[in-house]
Structure formats: C-alpha cells, structure tokens
Amino acid sequence: MKKTLLVVALLVGVSAASADINLFFSSTGMSDALKYSTTLTNFLPGFEASTPIGATLPEGSYDLFLWGQFVNEPDYNQIYGLQLQIQGSAAYDANKSVIYRHNKGNPNAYKRWDGALPVYVHNGVMAAVTARGIVNWTAADPVPNDLVTLPSGSEGTKFLLGVVRVEGATAGQDLTVSLNPQLGIAVHDADGVTIPDPPVNSATVSFVPEPASLLLLGLAGLAIRRR
Numbered sequence: 001m002k003k004t005l006l007v008v009a010l011l012v013g014v015s016a017a018s019a020d021i022n023l024f025f026s027s028t029g030m031s032d033a034l035k036y037s038t039t040l041t042n043f044l045p046g047f048e049a050s051t052p053i054g055a056t057l058p059e060g061s062y063d064l065f066l067w068g069q070f071v072n073e074p075d076y077n078q079i080y081g082l083q084l085q086i087q088g089s090a091a092y093d094a095n096k097s098v099i100y101r102h103n104k105g106n107p108n109a110y111k112r113w114d115g116a117l118p119v120y121v122h123n124g125v126m127a128a129v130t131a132r133g134i135v136n137w138t139a140a141d142p143v144p145n146d147l148v149t150l151p152s153g154s155e156g157t158k159f160l161l162g163v164v165r166v167e168g169a170t171a172g173q174d175l176t177v178s179l180n181p182q183l184g185i186a187v188h189d190a191d192g193v194t195i196p197d198p199p200v201n202s203a204t205v206s207f208v209p210e211p212a213s214l215l216l217l218g219l220a221g222l223a224i225r226r227r
Helices: 212-219
Strands: 020-026 056-058 060-071 078-087 101-104 125-127 155-169 174-179 185-188 203-208
Touching: 020 174, 020 203, 056 060, 060 203, 155 174
Parallel strands: 056 203
Antiparallel strands: 020 060, 060 155, 078 125, 078 174, 078 185, 174 203
C-alpha cells in the first residue's frame, strides 16, 4: 500500500463527472450471528443489502453498518489498500467496530483481505496483495459473492466493509468514519496499474433529541428497531 499522506475532506456538491468512493452508514448489512465477528470466515450467509440511514438519528445506541460505493469509477477498478478512522464525540465500542474479513471457500475460493489478525474500523489496515480486495463489478457480472450489490447508472458497486457499534449517543454528538491520512487508499485499474487516489467521502451521522411523539409511543409499547 502506498504510504503517501492524504488530506481528504467531505465534498459538497460533487461534480457528476468526478470519480469518487462514497462511504455511508446503513441500518442493515450483516446478520446478528456474524455482526461483530473478527474471524477470517465466509460472511456471505449473513449478508444483507443496504438500507442507508439519513444524516441524523435519535440519541441512543446503534449498529451502524459501514458501506462504500464507487461513483463514476471505471469498471473493474480494484481497492487493494485502505485505512479508515473514526472521529467525533459519540462513544463507540472499539472491539465491536470491525472490518469483515471475508473468506469464501470452494468453488472459486478467495479472500477479500490479506493477513491473519483482526481488523478494526478505527485504525485497521486493509491490504490485498494476494487477496482480491474490492472490485467495481459491472451490472452484467454474476453476483461475485463479495459482500456487494451491483451497480445502477453512474453509481457503481456498493460494498459492505464492516460495522461501528455506537453506545449511548446523546443529542448534539456526532460520529464520522473517514479515510485515515496515515496510509489512505490504493486503487488499481482493470489492468492492475495503480491509479491516482480517488476522493473518499466520509460517512457522518449526528444525534438529535428523541422526538416526544416517539417517546410516548415507546411507552405505549411500540418497538423501535434499534440494535
């Protein structure tokens, strides 16, 4: 992985012609049995398509599944190195904020990332020298069993990276997952040639007071789906 220092900001009003990678939070992504797993294993049985959340959530505790998406990236571009960081005032459980170390068995066995140690969202390094990494598959491809959903229009493959466990966030707090400037990102094109680093747009959520109407409904027995 390249060790160039990067300064990456959340871009507002990104041009439709730009080639970016967007990070975003989802309320879905992995089943409960594998949700916090750091094991090198096949995560495909627990994979769930994304349900992106908005920019705000009521205060509380959540499992925020971390996804990325290629936007206007050429087909078959491959992320072969990535390091992220968690910032903000909301508390999170570092041991339950993990990157999924996907490892599919035969037939067509492959690993997403190299290495034998757990990878955590707040400081872990994801590298794919002999592994597959993350590829921007085309809509014409069969589902590649890579914890992804295939593209639509200029927005390319969506890929599940892991989960962030937020604990007891209160109104006024926030949490952001962004590119770590220490190592950043490394991308190959379809021919295996390293290309300039694309912008990586952060995933951010802010926490707001619980609406009084929801509190009343909760007292009446309404179950709000919150992990």
